[in-house]
Amino acid sequence: MSFFDDRGSDASAIAASIQRQEVSATRILTAVIAAIDADDADLNCFTTRLTDTARAEAAAIDRAQAENQILGDLAGVPFAVKDLFDISGIPTLAGSKINRENPPATTDATAVARLRQAGAVLVGALNMDEYAYGFTTENHHYGATRNPRDRDRIAGGSSGGSAAAVAAGLVPLALGTDTNGSVRVPAALCGIFGLKPTYGRISRAGVTLFASSFDHVGLFARSVRDTALAFDLLQGADPRDPVCTTRVPEPTRPPLAPDIAGLRIATAAGYFQQGGQPEVFQAVQTVASALGATQTVTIPEAARARAAAYLITASEGSSQHLARLQTRPQDFDPATRDRFLAGALIPAPWYVRAQRFRRWYRDRLRDIFQTCDILLAPTTPWPATLIGQESITIDGNEILIRPNLGRFTQPLSFVGLPIISVPLHRPGHLPLGVQLIAAPYQEAKLLRVAAYLEQQGVVSVAAA
Amino acid sequence: MMSESQFSPSDYLDAAAPLLQLPIPPEARPGVIANLERLNEIAQLVLEYPLPESTDPAPVFEP
Numbered sequence: 001m002s003f004f005d006d007r008g009s010d011a012s013a014i015a016a017s018i019q020r021q022e023v024s025a026t027r028i029l030t031a032v033i034a035a036i037d038a039d040d041a042d043l044n045c046f047t048t049r050l051t052d053t054a055r056a057e058a059a060a061i062d063r064a065q066a067e068n069q070i071l072g073d074l075a076g077v078p079f080a081v082k083d084l085f086d087i088s089g090i091p092t093l094a095g096s097k098i099n100r101e102n103p104p105a106t107t108d109a110t111a112v113a114r115l116r117q118a119g120a121v122l123v124g125a126l127n128m129d130e131y132a133y134g135f136t137t138e139n140h141h142y143g144a145t146r147n148p149r150d151r152d153r154i155a156g157g158s159s160g161g162s163a164a165a166v167a168a169g170l171v172p173l174a175l176g177t178d179t180n181g182s183v184r185v186p187a188a189l190c191g192i193f194g195l196k197p198t199y200g201r202i203s204r205a206g207v208t209l210f211a212s213s214f215d216h217v218g219l220f221a222r223s224v225r226d227t228a229l230a231f232d233l234l235q236g237a238d239p240r241d242p243v244c245t246t247r248v249p250e251p252t253r254p255p256l257a258p259d260i261a262g263l264r265i266a267t268a269a270g271y272f273q274q275g276g277q278p279e280v281f282q283a284v285q286t287v288a289s290a291l292g293a294t295q296t297v298t299i300p301e302a303a304r305a306r307a308a309a310y311l312i313t314a315s316e317g318s319s320q321h322l323a324r325l326q327t328r329p330q331d332f333d334p335a336t337r338d339r340f341l342a343g344a345l346i347p348a349p350w351y352v353r354a355q356r357f358r359r360w361y362r363d364r365l366r367d368i369f370q371t372c373d374i375l376l377a378p379t380t381p382w383p384a385t386l387i388g389q390e391s392i393t394i395d396g397n398e399i400l401i402r403p404n405l406g407r408f409t410q411p412l413s414f415v416g417l418p419i420i421s422v423p424l425h426r427p428g429h430l431p432l433g434v435q436l437i438a439a440p441y442q443e444a445k446l447l448r449v450a451a452y453l454e455q456q457g458v459v460s461v462a463a464a
Numbered sequence: 465m466m467s468e469s470q471f472s473p474s475d476y477l478d479a480a481a482p483l484l485q486l487p488i489p490p491e492a493r494p495g496v497i498a499n500l501e502r503l504n505e506i507a508q509l510v511l512e513y514p515l516p517e518s519t520d521p522a523p524v525f526e527p
Binding site for chain 2: 355
């Protein structure tokens with residue numbers, strides 16, 4: 001038995017064990033392949049598996065180990081990526097039927113390449129909403145991804161396969177993207193850590209774009225130390241992505257001291273305390289109490305921010321796919337098709353107005369972070385709902401699930417703030433996430449607070 | 465700015481879709497119309513908010 005057979009290990013533990021030669025990369029990979037074989041027919045996380053190349057990569061790590069070469073920080077750690085990251089040698093599907101006709105990618109996406117350079121072993125590509133336009137990963141072409149915590153329920157989306165694969169312990173680490181909440185929502189519903197760094201902090205080169213104004217690369221992990229490790233490896237300028245920052249990378253490790261001394265932490269009030277089930281607000285209160293946070297801050301015009309994000313997303317997304325909408329609308333997922341078609345008809349002044357509002361709103365958030373370091377807010381308005389369920393009752397009103405799952409995430413990614421969704425420790429209940437939100441480029445503060453909450457046992461990932 | 469009472473999403477769809485060379489499959493038409501109605505409601509939230517004329521759009525292009 002490998003220690004990985006319990007599927008509870010994080011990437012750091014696996015990497016350390018391989019470094020110490022307690023276990024081989026091949027042995028770890030064999031356990032991962034067996035786990036995927038056993039569970040993925042039901043969970044439906046993977047759209048493509050790369051078993052042969054993964055075996056070759058793991059064997060190469062073991063040879064390097066035998067030759068006493070210096071191994072990378074993630075040497076032998078299996079990982080998988082949302083199926084919109086280019087993987088050299090296979091077509092990038094982006095959850096669509098149409099893209100099956102694309103030629104294989106010739107180069108890895110930068111984020112994939114950076115993890116592979118650190119020795120991580122890519123085992124496959126993961127299910128998602130078509131072209132990332134959704135929050136549920138109920139994909140018409142590839143089926144729904146099931147939530148490992150309750151398989152009758154959605155995993156969330158659009159990076160649902162990524163979140164479910166990590167929550168189920170099929171891989172300890174996965175990449176996703178977040179435009180309006182597509183990392184944070186599934187991380188919360190599946191009960192794992194989900195980091196969406198500052199807009200432009202991680203290269204999107206080789207990623208199928210959805211709405212470029214908001215598209216972020218993010219990651220899923222089972223521990224705060226893994227989140228920090230992967231984030232540090234992924235940081236860095238990239239001339240292939242015009243949005244990627246040229247700021248010098250700021251490593252968050254070491255030390256990742258679980259220390260919150262001196263940090264000004266407040267709960268987002270108003271909009272962020274309405275429109276959800278009571279338990280999500282209780283979850284925020286639990287985290288606030290653990291952090292000794294008694295202050296509240298009201299973010300002005302959050303509802304308008306969400307509206308503006310919706311317009312920009314629909315307009316940019318439809319523009320991105322216009323040629324396909326013109327020539328083969330029948331090949332889209334019906335769940336995305338009607339929104340894309342309508343979005344293509346948005347008048348330009350609406351779009352520009354939304355982009356002007358975005359600058360105004362960004363300045364309000366900058367003001368708030370002059371007097372505050374970390375804001376707290378729910379990640380989703382409710383826990384995972386049943387697959388196929390369309391509506392939910394909130395405050396006595398029946399509302400649609402799909403357009404409203406992003407209520408608390410959308411007004412924040414709108415201005416590119418770094419956010420980690422942390423999984424509340426709630427044995428016997430469906431998972432819930434709380435967003436820790438910081439000023440741009442302050443990921444290190446987020447990870448310090450998350451590490452403190454993890455150390456205190458307030459947040460944790462349940463055993464797979 | 466069109467008020468909601470004047471706005472006919474089906475008329476707008478019929479007028480604007482050909483401009484964009486967008487065929488609307490019959491099975492998609494009700495959903496597209498519903499989405500146009502929703503977009504119009506959402507847009508009003510953004511359009512009605514008074515912004516200083518000096519506010520630039522958010523994206524910045526560096527030549």
